[in-house]
Amino acid sequence: xxxxxxxxxxxxxAGGSLRLSCEVSPDIIRDGDYCMGWFxxxxxxxxxxxxxxxxxxxGKYYGASVKGRFTISHDDAKRTLYLQMTSLRPEDTGMxxxxxxxxxxxxxxxxxxxxxDFRRWGQGTRVTVSS
Numbered sequence: 001x002x003x004x005x006x007x008x009x010x011x012x013x014a015g016g017s018l019r020l021s022c023e024v025s026p027d028i029i030r031d032g033d034y035c036m037g038w039f040x041x042x043x044x045x046x047x048x049x050x051x052x053x054x055x056x057x058x059g060k061y062y063g064a065s066v067k068g069r070f071t072i073s074h075d076d077a078k079r080t081l082y083l084q085m086t087s088l089r090p091e092d093t094g095m096x097x098x099x100x101x102x103x104x105x106x107x108x109x110x111x112x113x114x115x116x117d118f119r120r121w122g123q124g125t126r127v128t129v130s131s
Contacts, residue, residue: 003100005022006098007020007023008020010126014088022036022082033104036074037051038050038098059110072084
């Protein structure tokens with residue numbers, strides 16, 4: 001069983017919507033709070049932080065390029081993280097990765113959306129937005 005299993009990627013026209021899901025293995029989640037999020041990597045680009053949350057606080061953090069268009073949410077009972085993406089643009093094309101970190105200090109840095117702060121990565125799901 002994969003520890004972080006993404007789904008929901010696909011192809012869509014510009015202006016369309018997609019919802020990504022990430023089911024988290026119980027092997028990762030223990031008692032206590034943790035951080036989860038989404039990163040992406042477009043063609044020829046480095047990894048970019050898209051959105052993240054810390055389950056111990058109310059904050060939701062977004063990259064500048066997706067703020068106002070994407071929404072991150074989490075269903076604790078289902079152990080699933082979501083990313084609702086609307087008003088998609090061709091530049092949103094890329095591989096989207098679900099990430100997690102269970103270190104107690106993750107909540108202090110989660111807002112910075114730095115890839116090095118997340119130890120667990122999924123295999124990714126591809127999103128393609130055509131113009």
